[in-house]
Amino acid sequence: MNINYGPILPFMEYLLKGTYVTLQIAAMAAIGGSTLGLFFGLSSRRRDPIGFLVRAVVDFFRGTPLVFQLMFFHLGLPQITGWVPTIMTSAGIVFSLNSACYLSEILRAGIESIDKGQSEAAIALGVKKMDITFSIIIPQAIRNVLPAIMNEFITLVKETSVVSMIGAADLMRRQSIISGTTFRYFEPLLVVGAVYYILNKVLSSLGKVIERKLRYD
């Protein structure tokens, strides 16, 4: 394999700017996914229409590939609803829903990992359910599953690469554009691989810092 970075150097800035697109989508999904995921996690066991709906959504998003969801939402829904979302909107919504479904399972596991005794102690003190959930259970649950949550975010960053399928100019797409323009294949691919690797290292270091912050033992 002869490696020659000459031809791709002029495109380096363009390539690296893909990081911004990747991060933007990942950030939207992380925020939307956490919020929704918490809601899903708290309500997926409910025996009312909301619980049913949440379970159906989780089931769909866990059962089909992300590429399919993205294509269906971005390309198919406009022809049904008439609403034509931008790439970023579609990516934001689909990725949020997708991570919400995975995060909800993680969070639910975290919630169930908290010894019921603490809830009982709080109930016995006369504390209201809302306060128990948000002041006793969730802070401990999140701390217990933080490694799993960080894993999910790392997966998220990597999975954003499928947005290239619907035309977003993220890192992966820019690699293929530059390869198509310069006929150099591996040079941009290696750069992209390195960028993802660094992003994920930064993310997991961040995760460890937060983990240390949340530590009480």
Added chain:
Amino acid sequence: MNINYGPILPFMEYLLKGTYVTLQIAAMAAIGGSTLGLFFGLSSRRRDPIGFLVRAVVDFFRGTPLVFQLMFFHLGLPQITGWVPTIMTSAGIVFSLNSACYLSEILRAGIESIDKGQSEAAIALGVKKMDITFSIIIPQAIRNVLPAIMNEFITLVKETSVVSMIGAADLMRRQSIISGTTFRYFEPLLVVGAVYYILNKVLSSLGKVIERKLRYD
């Protein structure tokens, strides 16, 4: 969106045969990934060169997107090593290594979840380390993390869709071929979505059956 299955009906068999390709790759990866994953999980804490190598491999595979790994292995390595693997070989190896890295973490968590007391009891009885690992720890560890393992397999089935990038005619690739041939886009896409959904349902039902079989409480 007008849906008309007429034009794609003749291609249905071809489309559905993609399931076979998808499953073949997923199966290779599941078998290779479990075996390697168990080895990785047992040795990733070692403080010798093997442990170091395993940690480096896990780090690489968890830090970069699957697409990148696949392209790099299938297209890049032949130019360095001169060995030109077939698509199925490349897919089998990359997917196995990739799942092994995720499974190893799951298995390690499972192994650590087994109360140290049982090992101590076995040590006190004079049982050898190998017997403790394979007769006491692993059977219980696998049972404890079976849901996570099944999740990983489901993810695997969905992720196989990226092999279309290197030319395997899996479900996703066949959708695009048939769309190109028949000029109908959504009809094959919906079929593919349904197939994935069914595959994953079957897989998770299977998981539940195994879980019930392994139950001892």
Added chain:
Amino acid sequence: TQTKSKGTLKVLTSSGYPPYEIVNEKGELDGFDIELGNLIAAEMGYEIEWVDMDFDGIIAALNADQGDMSLAGFNAAPDRGVDFSDAYYQDGESPYWVLTLASNDWSSADDVKGTTVGIQIGTVQAAAVDSIASEFELTKDARKDIGQMVQEIINGRIDWILIDKTVADQYIASYTQLTTFELQNQNFSDISYNAVALPLGSELTDEVNAAIATLKASGKIDELIAKWFTEEAE
């Protein structure tokens, strides 16, 4: 034709591009390029193994020793990172046809100014769009396959794409809201013929050229053209 085989040629293609390469109802690769490829390989005395993959991966795969040659409706043009054989088909039509919504009521190059164009990476049309992008203030939207870009024209996110006339005609037949017209520009490479793509510096190029010449002389190529282009286009 020789009877003894010299080995196997790995030939890359990307089906879903009628009439060049499609999958038939039996699920087999079929189309003009496929029949031609089989003839060329036989002529050269090789067995043939087809590899059907995403179009934008073909050039990289050729240069990564993952294929000996490719027939994928390639329009030969300089600087595409691969070598090309002599022409095997030239329909006299330019490969630069605009496919767009009929309701846009476009008819000339002026109409595409300031619009969004869909491109499929690695195609000659993508290179052509590149060459006029700044002059026409085009926004480029790169997609994986033509099928998806056509949906995006209908959705309105992409205004137009540039494709071969034969392909455009077939989409118009399926989607009545579409129309096509030729885009002319002096920047466009005027070489517009289909050729076999080979890795840079491939030793097979001469053999392939010889085979094409033989097949042309025997009229076999004309038979295929008649079969796939005249009949299909109707």
Added chain:
Amino acid sequence: MIKLVNVKKEFKGVTVLQNVNCTFENGKTYAIIGSSGAGKSTLLRCINYLEKPTEGEVWHDDIEMMTHQNQLHEIREKCGMVFQNFNLFAHMRALDNVMFALKKVKKLSDDEAKKIATQRLSDVGLAHRLQNYPHQLSGGEKQRVAIARALAMEPKVMLFDEPTSALDPEMTQEVLKVMKGLNHTGMTIIIVTHEINFAKEVADEIIYMDKSEILEITETKTFFATPKSTRAKEFLANMI
């Protein structure tokens, strides 16, 4: 005064409490004893409605809980409960453990809550442990934080479920000392315990349970001298 009338409790069709009738008078200390699975914990948990009885009435003074479920929070506020395994809030320091319900239930300000919490923790000899997390405390210390947490709410009744079973003999002494202190505050105290000697020392009345029923409620000295039921005699004979 707390009164249980014909209380019955089933779990999925299995009866674990039946024919429970008893009265807990203000200011007295009761010890509930009996073998494992007799229903002692369940009885205790019915008192503050942590378990809802399947049938029967639970009176707190003149309020019947089944018919006044809207007053659950208020009544629980008046019933402090201390659990066998402490159940401290793992992510809060000792002080915050005690402050939490003062702020969320009694709606006290941070300052007020802190003052009371500090006072209560000092009362149980933990003035030097305010800033420790539960896992940094010994078993006896944890148990005392749990007691302080319950006392801070100024309950009229204290419920203890095996308060010493997780403790070593010396820690048991610590906790015993604190509980004896409570004896003189006019609080009603109900203790489930396995430690017969502990019951002997601290209780006014013994409630002996077996197989989902109360077999006898007897003044402590009388119970140990001459238990009425044969089952209780056997039970005492088994003690070392």
Added chain:
Amino acid sequence: MIKLVNVKKEFKGVTVLQNVNCTFENGKTYAIIGSSGAGKSTLLRCINYLEKPTEGEVWHDDIEMMTHQNQLHEIREKCGMVFQNFNLFAHMRALDNVMFALKKVKKLSDDEAKKIATQRLSDVGLAHRLQNYPHQLSGGEKQRVAIARALAMEPKVMLFDEPTSALDPEMTQEVLKVMKGLNHTGMTIIIVTHEINFAKEVADEIIYMDKSEILEITETKTFFATPKSTRAKEFLANMI
């Protein structure tokens, strides 16, 4: 005979055992008592090398373990150990729990192992529980399976770490009965316990530990009548 000579144990620089010298004679029963953290469990675990002493010698008859680490498996075979929380293999039925080491260590055939295991479980009164999983057994039953599992290996020494602390008084009786049975088999028995009365009943000698050291080794009756060290006097005074 087991002999510890100048045994010292540090965890990360913290000394938890020091100056430990003692001899356990064949066929006698020893109870190790002392407050929490004194080092009782650590001492017990040094005997079968579950913890490796930092310094000192551990003799099993005429083999010194530090210098004969290749014989670890054999010596552990001869030392049965029963843990506070039973440590049964959770995925194996009672019978399989007992058979496991017979097959893997003693290399017995399935049939032989089964015969012995069934016999041992019957000895501890569990003939009717062979096919139950640990979670289906009561605490006392679990503890007896653990004892049977250790006994099946025909050990010359049995080590017990707080064998009754997770049990209720009646279950304690069950286990006590089994242990008293062992008294007459010529086995050496070493028990760490918090239950003074239990120690009184079962042991020939009391080993009293405090702050990482053995303060006295005294014949049981003498110890309870007239403990030598002041610390032991205090300790006994704190007992209820």
